[in-house]
Amino acid sequence: MVSGVILPVMTYPPLGFGLGLRVPHFEHVLQHKPPVDWFEVLSENYMVAGGKPRYYLNRIREHYPVAMHGVSLSIGSTDPLDFDYLRKLKTLANEVQPAWISDHLCWTSCHNINSHDLLPLPYNEATLKHVAERIRQVQDFLGRRILMENVSSYLTYRASEMTEWEFLTAIAEQADCLILLDINNIYVSACNHGFQPEYYLQHINASRVQQFHLAGHTRQGDFLIDTHDQPVPDPVWALYTQALAQFGPVTTMIERDDNIPAFDELLGELNQARSLVHKPFAKTEQHPESHHADTP
Amino acid sequence: MQTLRELQSRFINYLTEGSAEMGSMIYADSQAEQQLRLDIYKNAYRIRLRQVLETDHEILWAYLGDALFGQMVNGYIASHPSHHTSLRNFCDQLPDYLADTSPFDQHPILAEIATFERLLMDVFDAGEAELTDLSTLRALKPENWPTMRLRFHPSVQLLQADWNSIESWKALKTETDPPAASDAASQHWLLWRDTDRLSQFRPVEADEHALLSLAVSGKEFSALCETLLNWHPVNEASMVALRYITEWLDQGLITKIVSDTENHAPQLV
Numbered sequence: 001m002v003s004g005v006i007l008p009v010m011t012y013p014p015l016g017f018g019l020g021l022r023v024p025h026f027e028h029v030l031q032h033k034p035p036v037d038w039f040e041v042l043s044e045n046y047m048v049a050g051g052k053p054r055y056y057l058n059r060i061r062e063h064y065p066v067a068m069h070g071v072s073l074s075i076g077s078t079d080p081l082d083f084d085y086l087r088k089l090k091t092l093a094n095e096v097q098p099a100w101i102s103d104h105l106c107w108t109s110c111h112n113i114n115s116h117d118l119l120p121l122p123y124n125e126a127t128l129k130h131v132a133e134r135i136r137q138v139q140d141f142l143g144r145r146i147l148m149e150n151v152s153s154y155l156t157y158r159a160s161e162m163t164e165w166e167f168l169t170a171i172a173e174q175a176d177c178l179i180l181l182d183i184n185n186i187y188v189s190a191c192n193h194g195f196q197p198e199y200y201l202q203h204i205n206a207s208r209v210q211q212f213h214l215a216g217h218t219r220q221g222d223f224l225i226d227t228h229d230q231p232v233p234d235p236v237w238a239l240y241t242q243a244l245a246q247f248g249p250v251t252t253m254i255e256r257d258d259n260i261p262a263f264d265e266l267l268g269e270l271n272q273a274r275s276l277v278h279k280p281f282a283k284t285e286q287h288p289e290s291h292h293a294d295t296p
Numbered sequence: 297m298q299t300l301r302e303l304q305s306r307f308i309n310y311l312t313e314g315s316a317e318m319g320s321m322i323y324a325d326s327q328a329e330q331q332l333r334l335d336i337y338k339n340a341y342r343i344r345l346r347q348v349l350e351t352d353h354e355i356l357w358a359y360l361g362d363a364l365f366g367q368m369v370n371g372y373i374a375s376h377p378s379h380h381t382s383l384r385n386f387c388d389q390l391p392d393y394l395a396d397t398s399p400f401d402q403h404p405i406l407a408e409i410a411t412f413e414r415l416l417m418d419v420f421d422a423g424e425a426e427l428t429d430l431s432t433l434r435a436l437k438p439e440n441w442p443t444m445r446l447r448f449h450p451s452v453q454l455l456q457a458d459w460n461s462i463e464s465w466k467a468l469k470t471e472t473d474p475p476a477a478s479d480a481a482s483q484h485w486l487l488w489r490d491t492d493r494l495s496q497f498r499p500v501e502a503d504e505h506a507l508l509s510l511a512v513s514g515k516e517f518s519a520l521c522e523t524l525l526n527w528h529p530v531n532e533a534s535m536v537a538l539r540y541i542t543e544w545l546d547q548g549l550i551t552k553i554v555s556d557t558e559n560h561a562p563q564l565v
Contacts, residue, residue: 049423072381078301110304114378155322155333
């Protein structure tokens, strides 16, 4: 890198407004080809040899762009990177040809025990170095830049030395990865930890934000829980509006994983997101699969 | 300062064993708040795994009832933390757990029901393979018949049920009372995924089971006919074998018909 020269961050071309592809909607999507710009699929659900999930994914992929979103990368774990998992991920990506691949800035397993949860990391220099190095290894293996998503959290470690937004920003820079900004997760964590969600947004490097997630949550006593079982609530729409004002139009997707309604109800929510975007999506000329090229 | 490894070890121990060492690692205004924050993760861990057991073994749950199923859930989660990247495999050891753990080991039908439910999952997401049909069989030259071998769809599974587990599964699936557990009549079952990608299963008689077992293991047609002599007269054996193979072709079980004389190495799909 030439000192003092700020090179542009290469992002993927925007996809517009998407939904998560879920089993109850497989047949509806195939039959009706609803007006959705793209679908996000949970990578692990399709890492199987065949059957209905793969059949529907392949058929739906013929009509829509798809992005792959994972939950098992465990990028922050101190266990070795799981190259068996990464090989399966790469095989799936070769078949699906997703617009991009994302996972979470968290850890899920330790001592080879998988919590199947998105557990928060302590935000400090040691973690930063550890995680950034692993993201670089994953990107090298997959041959493409990946997106890292901020997770909801319910606790703060005494070992943390920086805020989550400082950590996320630093990770993206040091690992040279992109950001999937989950607007609902910011709101949930802000309520659980007592910070201003707007302040979080203001400290994120817009040039690395590739995608937004929107979702609903549930109140449990004094805490908000990231349940993805409710429509997007008003405070999250309000924060999304602020994010759009700050970042401009960003590829947006609504997550719904439980209490899944009829497809048209989700389409209505997606149209609400559309109605909040008043500018066209920026065209991206470069493609980050050659992400090494921006490091002379 | 604690290392990341130490923090993660303690956290995992907290989730799996309820270790008390986790509390000092997080900020909270009170011990009660500390517990509330940690409990969110601990409860989510248990609820998530319980939901997998409930979803993958819905009929076993109905058979056991809430109390015994709850006991099984607690025991299985405690003894079998997930080592898999996907929850699809979390319950893989459940049949063994039921066969080896009191009080479930006193009722072998439980492990059989669990095995059947897991096989249905294997059938559901087994690999794809193009099927062949009767025309391939008809095109086979007479001299190639003795060495003919069949290749089966990856979803094909065979199960021997010593108990009336599948009859009980079927009863509960239609929300009727299952029969009393009985090992009076052992029964073989065939499971596969049909061309509409629906999981199917049916009982198979002893002669068809023997034939299927040999055919799936790659044995040639002459060996299949020979085994049928245990049930059928010598002048009928080849016709019976042909009748079964025709049924298998119709049901979408067979992907390829090969013969050694055509230089095709025998091989399962």
